[in-house]
Amino acid sequence: MTIAGSHGVVWLAGQARWGLTVAALMLLGLLQGCVTATVDEMTFLEPTEGIGDSSVVILGRRHAPDYETEFDFIECIGDHIRRGDNSITVLHELEFINMMYPWFEPRTAPLGPQDIDRLMAQEPVANQFSNIKLEYMIWIDGSTIETNSSGSMTCGVGPGGAGCFGFGTWGNASEYEATIWDFTDQTEVGRISTNTSGQSYMPAVVVPIPIIAPVQGTACDSLGDQLLQYLSATR
Amino acid sequence: MISGPNRLIRIGFALLLGLVLAACGAKQVVVQGNFPPPLMEKTPLTLGVVYTESFKTHEIYDEAAGREETDWLVKTGSAQVEFWDTLFTGMFTEVVHIDSHDALHAVEDEVDAVIIPYVEDLQYTIPLHTNVKVYEIWMKYRFRLVTMDAIHDHGNGELTYNPNQSLADWTLSAYGKTPTAFLQSDEEAVNLAAVVALRDAGANFATSFHRVPAVAEWLDTRNTITELPAPVTASVEESSTSEESSTSEESSTSEESSTVDESTADDEGTTST
Numbered sequence: 001m002t003i004a005g006s007h008g009v010v011w012l013a014g015q016a017r018w019g020l021t022v023a024a025l026m027l028l029g030l031l032q033g034c035v036t037a038t039v040d041e042m043t044f045l046e047p048t049e050g051i052g053d054s055s056v057v058i059l060g061r062r063h064a065p066d067y068e069t070e071f072d073f074i075e076c077i078g079d080h081i082r083r084g085d086n087s088i089t090v091l092h093e094l095e096f097i098n099m100m101y102p103w104f105e106p107r108t109a110p111l112g113p114q115d116i117d118r119l120m121a122q123e124p125v126a127n128q129f130s131n132i133k134l135e136y137m138i139w140i141d142g143s144t145i146e147t148n149s150s151g152s153m154t155c156g157v158g159p160g161g162a163g164c165f166g167f168g169t170w171g172n173a174s175e176y177e178a179t180i181w182d183f184t185d186q187t188e189v190g191r192i193s194t195n196t197s198g199q200s201y202m203p204a205v206v207v208p209i210p211i212i213a214p215v216q217g218t219a220c221d222s223l224g225d226q227l228l229q230y231l232s233a234t235r
Numbered sequence: 236m237i238s239g240p241n242r243l244i245r246i247g248f249a250l251l252l253g254l255v256l257a258a259c260g261a262k263q264v265v266v267q268g269n270f271p272p273p274l275m276e277k278t279p280l281t282l283g284v285v286y287t288e289s290f291k292t293h294e295i296y297d298e299a300a301g302r303e304e305t306d307w308l309v310k311t312g313s314a315q316v317e318f319w320d321t322l323f324t325g326m327f328t329e330v331v332h333i334d335s336h337d338a339l340h341a342v343e344d345e346v347d348a349v350i351i352p353y354v355e356d357l358q359y360t361i362p363l364h365t366n367v368k369v370y371e372i373w374m375k376y377r378f379r380l381v382t383m384d385a386i387h388d389h390g391n392g393e394l395t396y397n398p399n400q401s402l403a404d405w406t407l408s409a410y411g412k413t414p415t416a417f418l419q420s421d422e423e424a425v426n427l428a429a430v431v432a433l434r435d436a437g438a439n440f441a442t443s444f445h446r447v448p449a450v451a452e453w454l455d456t457r458n459t460i461t462e463l464p465a466p467v468t469a470s471v472e473e474s475s476t477s478e479e480s481s482t483s484e485e486s487s488t489s490e491e492s493s494t495v496d497e498s499t500a501d502d503e504g505t506t507s508t
Binding site for chain 1: 271274275437442
């Protein structure tokens, strides 16, 4: 009985140590790198009573040779607006592009609101726009890039286990600009831009602990908030 | 009789060997994708389409240059046929496939013109020196629009056409890049780049077909004019299209007739990495 009891105490002490380790890891996991964000807004002709049963589409610019606005970033902004005001119908980007093929491919997409007229001259295109009741077309141009990285980390595996040791750090920067077109009036009604940057860290003592700066996520929230404020009737 | 543990060891060994051999083999991609129909007014034409054997089975094989590289086999043929079928069907009032001498005779009086697409060149880049799975594909197509009279069969199932009876002959380029670098295998990344390139080729064709000088002239004689908005990058593409397009009179070929599979266009894809 005594022997069994001492085993139990050792087992409990081991469990507590593991518990503390896990808690410490979780706490560190919750830590995030710092992000700096700047938002500039210039909008006019805001819809005072919301957009009603009309719809909005958010599209990424992808005609530049050296970068493309990420599909997941566009989806993130759409989700942000839907979550903020579920009365706003935000069309899914890829569905819209497929529905309108080939008029919104990188080589054919309109670059200015004046190009809408040329699209509307095509009867099937005009009918499709009428079916989806599009009120605003929002173009997002920009991307997130890695600006710097340094540090080193060594990982190894042995008979007793595996582990890493070292430190790594890297920076990210986002630059996005949203251009809002009023589809009915075929005019540009606003521009919102956001610049975010942050530094991520990854110290490793046996286990690597990533402390990630949510640079793109912050850019999405900043831009999403401003667009929501513009489109929503409940602001 | 093999006992249980021995059998497991043999199966394990076989699996390991399989994995090692698989790692040595070429990476193969059969391009697949969903291609939307074009949203446009149909041109009132009954278009015959000839897909040559080399077009239907188009593939590129890129042999590894070094130990760090892998052989690649990218099969685009079936995706090409599926894509261009969807596009042509959406662009013209009627599309007729001409793949045999029987089909040729069955539609002889109905077809206004026959289009023969070729993949003239295909190049791609592999992200060898980065860990980002972003691939790029460039494709160059050659299209020949010929009259029905230009297509002949020699009774052996082989279709030939007379290049002097071409209505138009032009090239068209397309570009595709893997749209995202995350959570994708190399094969998925190549497939996505190829699908994007096909879509770009379709967008280019749909917006430039009526503006190819020889095609426009022919449509004009038939009073079949469809106004289409010019693409945003029209200035670059337009010039290359008009530079490389030629009418039958301007054609430099001196052949009396050529088979549709042995055209002057090099239909074999080439690769560069």
